[in-house]
Amino acid sequence: MRKTKAKKRPLLPDPKFNDQLVTRFVNNLMLDGKKSIAFKIFYDALDIVETKKGETEKTALEIWKDALTNVMPHVEVRSRRVGGANFQIPMPIRADRKISMAMKWLILYSKKRNDKSMALKLANEVVAASREEGAAYKKKSDTHKMAEANKAFSHFKF
Numbered sequence: 001m002r003k004t005k006a007k008k009r010p011l012l013p014d015p016k017f018n019d020q021l022v023t024r025f026v027n028n029l030m031l032d033g034k035k036s037i038a039f040k041i042f043y044d045a046l047d048i049v050e051t052k053k054g055e056t057e058k059t060a061l062e063i064w065k066d067a068l069t070n071v072m073p074h075v076e077v078r079s080r081r082v083g084g085a086n087f088q089i090p091m092p093i094r095a096d097r098k099i100s101m102a103m104k105w106l107i108l109y110s111k112k113r114n115d116k117s118m119a120l121k122l123a124n125e126v127v128a129a130s131r132e133e134g135a136a137y138k139k140k141s142d143t144h145k146m147a148e149a150n151k152a153f154s155h156f157k158f
Contacts, residue, residue, distance in 0.1 A: 016043060017061055021068075021099075028103045029122075044119035045126065052127055067129035071102040071136045075147040082156055089156050090147035102140075109135035 014022040022042070030038035046060040053063060077088040093101070110118070110125040112135065128134030 014039070019061070021065070022061075024099070025068075025103050025107075028100070029107055041117075041119045041122065044117075045122035048120060048123035049126055052123065063130045064126050067106065067126045067136075068099070068102050070132050071105055071129050071140050072098045073101055073140050073143045074098070076101075076143055077146050077150055080156055087153045087156055088146065088150045089153050090150055102136075105136040105139050109139065 011020045011023045011027075013020050014026065016022075026035065026038045026042050029042060046064060049060040049063050053060065056063070058066070073093060075090050076093055078091050079086050080089045081087075106125055106129060107122075110122040113121040113124060115121045115124060125134055125136060129137050
C-alpha cells in the first residue's frame with residue numbers, strides 16, 4: 001500500500017445504554033443518513049424483546065448481545081486460484097470483521113422477515129438468534145459447514 005492506513009475513528013456511545021457496539025449496529029441499520037429513525041427502530045426492537053423474553057433474567061440488551069455472539073462466524077471460505085483451479089480455502093476471521101458480519105446478517109435477515117414493522121422484524125430475529133435459531137444463525141452455521149467441507153484445502157493459505 002502506498003499510503004498510510006486510515007485511522008479508526010472512535011464511535012460515540014449511544015445515549016440510552018452508553019455502549020459503542022449499539023452505535024455501530026445502529027450505523028449499519030441506518031438508511032440515507034437517518035440516524036434518529038435507526039435509533040428509534042433499535043430501541044423499539046429492544047422494548048419488544050423485553051416483552052417477549054419470558055422467564056429469563058437477562059435484559060433486552062444482554063439478549064441482543066447474546067444474539068450477536070451466536071451469529072458471529074469464526075471461519076469463512078475465500079477463493080484462491082492455484083494452478084488453474086479455484087479453491088475455497090477456510091480462513092479465520094478478524095475480530096472486527098466477525099462483529100460487522102454478524103451485524104449485517106442480523107439486519108439483512110430481519111429485513112427479509114414477514115412482520116409489520118422493522119422494529120418487530122429485528123426483535124423477532126434477535127430473539128431467534130439468541131435461541132440459536134433463525135435465518136442469521138443458519139447463515140453462520142452454513143458458513144462453518146462450508147469451511148469444514150473445504151478443510152482439506154487449508155494448506156493453500158495465502
